[in-house]
Amino acid sequence: MEILLKSNDHVYISWIKNILTSHGINFYTMDEEMSVMEGNITAIPIRILVEESQIFKAKQIIENESKELI
Numbered sequence: 001m002e003i004l005l006k007s008n009d010h011v012y013i014s015w016i017k018n019i020l021t022s023h024g025i026n027f028y029t030m031d032e033e034m035s036v037m038e039g040n041i042t043a044i045p046i047r048i049l050v051e052e053s054q055i056f057k058a059k060q061i062i063e064n065e066s067k068e069l070i
Contacts, residue, residue: 005047
């Protein structure tokens, strides 16, 4: 597994999870509960991990989806 991204923005994390799910990319979310528990300190970001074989595809999908928003 490889880290795709780290963030404390719960809306952004939710959007990324939705995009990955809709494109059939398996992922794991790490430290989501810890991030909520620690509040606004931003000491523990939420991490999205993707299998190494799918990391490039995941990055491309996120980049393409981001461009569509602009």
